[in-house]
Amino acid sequence: MNRRGLLAGGAGVLLPVPVSLGTPLRTGLEKLADDGWAAVRGERIGVVSNPTGVDRDYRHLVDRMHADKVTIGGVFGPEHGFRGSAQAGAAEGTSTDARTGVTVYDAYLATAAKWEQMFTAAGVRVIVFDIQDVGARFYTYIYTLYDSMAAAARLGLRYVVLDRPNPAGGSAYGPMMTGGFTSGVGRLEIVQQHGMTVGELARFYNGEFLGGKVELEVIGCQGWHGRMFGRDLDLPWVLPSPNMPTPDTALVYPGTGMFEGVAALSEGRGTTRPFELIGGPGFDYRWCDRVAALDLPGVRFREAYFTPTFNKFADQLCAGIEVKIVDPRRYDPIRTAVAMLVEARKEKAFGWRADNGTRYFIDLLTGSSRLRTMIDARASAREVVEAWSGELAAFDRRRRPYLLYSRPGS
Template sequence: MNRRALLAGGAGVLLPAPTAPAGTPRTGLEKLADDGWAAVRGEKVGVVSNPTGVDRDYRHLVDRMHADGVTIGAVFGPEHGFRGSAQAGDSEGTSTDARTGLPVHDAYLATQAKWEQMFRATGVRTIVFDIQDVGARFYTYIYTLYDSMAAAAKLGLRYVVLDRPNPTGGQAYGPMMTDGHVSGVGRLKIVQQHGMTVGELARFYTGEFGLRTRLEVIRCEGWHGRMYGREAGLPWVLPSPNMPTPETALVYPGTGMFEGVAALSEGRGTTRPFELIGGPGFDYRWCDRVVALGLPGVRFREAYFTPTFNKFTNQLCAGIEVKVVDPRRYDPIRTAVAMLVEARKSPSFAWRVDSGTRYFIDLLTGSARLRTMIDAGAPYPEVAGAWAGELAAFDRRRKPYLLYSRPGS
């Protein structure tokens, strides 16, 4: 067997070289490493990453590059931090990485001007991005990508994206972001489930949003848009504390909307966030109504849970556990809309209102349309059909930037 010595934790440990089982996709990281880091050797590199930037042996990009003598000028950590020690809406701060001794800069909520300042101060010339995204517009890493790309473009830096599979596949779903509803959970005009890898998104950003980034995408091998969740056979490292499994990622672009409902917990503070949805004022009847709709690709279980933090801490919640049984037939946003429509029939239902008058659901969905239609009593097919035209238009716009085959192509 081909074996090599690896430096781990300060000691020489003999481990087998990681090999991909037949038919398993290879990530951009694995391709770059197998090529001896040729695309970045001789450069002063800035790495934008978090705990998901690992190979199939769970070794981190930064640790491998550092051990192999690639010059890393700085590491930039997004929300939750580079090593992943911070909860939602928090960061690790700026510090020195204990393992490598490298400077780590806090990039959470960094503006493009802040990115420029950090890039200038650290003297990096090539930026390497490696973060596992989960395919939803309200997941913040895609804005870390956008802002750091924009700053790199302004400074004339190379920008290298190490691509990874999208666990939600390659299908786009849901409504478009609109003017007046842009926020930290939806800053760009893309649909709610964009159905692209970060490499494809980076290409979309350059073409559709006018970035002049010197972009290079080291693409995956063996992945296509009809491959979902665990089917890629790659290691899963939770990209945020409430995204523990690929199954969470499958439901999140839809059930993430329950963050906009004051009366229901989206399962934070449980072992199944975004799969468990419920509240103190609900009972089995909500689940029964949703089951009766016969939604494709998904099953529902009457569920009871007690969150340990976030909404309804230490209170018993009744509701639904969402189980995807066929991701090829499952539409996460249409499913969640049906759940919302049936939940709205409960006297306990209430939307979450922020800053006095702003409905959080409007920020998540990109407009007031979904909320006002549900409040008016529209059935779920009508609500979910309202964005058909804008979704089709987005599908046409993204097509030139796609790197991998899609359903029907």
């Protein structure tokens, strides 16, 4: 441990957080605040956060720092904005925060070079990151983390991550991102469900992609381990984005998020259960019956009918499936979604979503054309999943030196 008794980061020696089932759960924010902000006090701070950066009394990191006279040079808001007023694919713009008077910079889609410009304009010396991630490669906050870390490395700024539990647990699943398929929904070589907290991801980024050049410090969670899920946690759940309403949404999202790549099916945006409700106008009860007959572990399926208020098939009746998790420790979100895709592909109404008319969005989400072409060739769900078993095992080994918390079987 360093002189402040906090967890050191980077690609160095692993300093695991001691955890047990009886240990009270505390986030990095709560530990830093309880320590009187010792890790950052006396510095001019840049805060990368959104509405999820709260303690268990729903007090935001920025508001608490401001009240405690910690010097904040600027706040940097990702997709959906710092206070969370923007929908998917949007931001709040650069403005002055009404509550604190601090400048809030629009960091959505910012490159590392843009981050450098914003950090320089704000005159900050230490960056503090506190955002609740949900564990999927196509959730954009992990690239906010990466780009801001890269900028901090170039400017010689210290980077402090206030860690939070991964609501989808600590296991990795799914295919690897491959060259030629990177995009805003998948930019780095990680698997589809990375199974890491943002603190562990920061260590992984620093060691694997940034050459250990970031002066990184992770203030770890107390009391979390990799077999705990969002529904297990005595912590506030603040929507990380408008279509992530519950911890169960985070559990299904690494799998059913793939339905964003299907033109014929709504992924439930515009309903109260996005990513748990999947359906389309050209479907009926038979799709749900076939999926339910597979008896997949940890999950049940309900025949569902819904009418989205926006996004795909707005104001149209959709028929399909509601995904109901019954045992998160047996549930594999990506294997489940692949089985749903395989059965949906048998319907005449099925069709993949094109991305700008030149490539398929499902390929960007899954990291290659393999899943799409195998399903089109009538491969079984088992064959599709087995196709990435080797790369998943290699990734799992690669991430181990950067993990801070115990995992299933460890």
